[in-house]
Amino acid sequence: MTGGLALEVVLSGGVVRAARLRAGRPVTLCQAMLGRPAAEVPAAFERLYALCGRSHRIAARFALDAARGRDATGAARQAALRDLAAERVGEHLRSTFTTAASLGLPAEPAEVAALRAAFAATRPGAPGAELDASLAVLGLHTASSGWAARMLDAAGPPADGAGTVDALSAADDPAVLASLARLGGAFAALPHLPLRRPETGALARSLGTGAPRDRLAARFAEIRHAAALLRGDAGDAPASWFASGTLPDGSGFAAVETPRGRMHHLAAVDAQDRVTGCAVLAPTEWNFHPDGPLVHALPGLRVGAGAAAEARLRWLVGLFDPCVGCSLTLREGADA
């Protein structure tokens, strides 16, 4: 868990001149897993994380299986991919709704009911039958009207010259896992790749541009795709959603595309099937790195002044989708 985020932005003439992000050191639950029977650990991860509990359960389970020398079965992988799809729909809806609500962007009563129904339909074990009808009420199938269209309008105009993002991808797994295995919690707190400033999440997966509207459009496109996967109308989930295996030292790893980005778990077990090693790197640590993509997206951004500036910046922070609260401080000045 990250111990809270604090973003300080310096404005001049309605333009961001500098930005500084302070992140509390992540307090992972790995230490509490050491010595536990491995069989208990996936459920414990799911229970302890509020937003991406299913992703944690899946990553922990497959990392532990790999550490035991077991391969994931096809059925287990399919079940995991369905869980990831359901969690993705629910989290993207929740994140968009709570960010918009905090900015005073209203939802009609029928839309609130649809959000609640869709959220319920994506919970573990839910039948999911109401999901598509709820997404239709929200305008998510076309995003040309209703709640979804209003959210896109609020996010700003379509991209115009915004740069593409440096996406953290499955190809980065070997380097990420090697550093996580070598440096443990220090790397999980401040991850980095040489000559890179990678971003992870819906926009990175879409390989789109960094404009706020494109960020939200990428999120909505993922909702539609994940809902189609749950209906069985979209074939199999991409292979990049999920990977597991072993490192040279025999520990197991799993990399999972959670709603807000790629997450890595490492695990080791002893002969009694008790956990002897555990490390977790969460996507928020990449996106909200003090020298990461959010901080570098801000300078030069025209946001206006006062409440308008604050709203614009809160939207952008919400679209980078931190898994913890992020305070925002604005001040006028020449630089940081």
Place this chain on the structure above:
Amino acid sequence: MCLAIPALVTELLPDDMARVSLDGVSLVISLVLVENVAVGDYVILHVGYALTRLDAAEAERTLALLDEAAAAHLAIIAAGAAA
């Protein structure tokens, strides 16, 4: 990563709001994303919204795990301070 800390619902308020007790601290939160919450239930929160409803037994299991995690975390801090 946001911890799933159960909060006890102590009062239902108008407009899908509720008062909860989180580790002894009283907070007003939104229930708009969950259904059928009653006083005495526990909820998992994020940025002022209840995400999940738990019964008392589930909440106890979660709180016990969190206590173990907190103890492990404090042990790391103590070891670091002693080093």
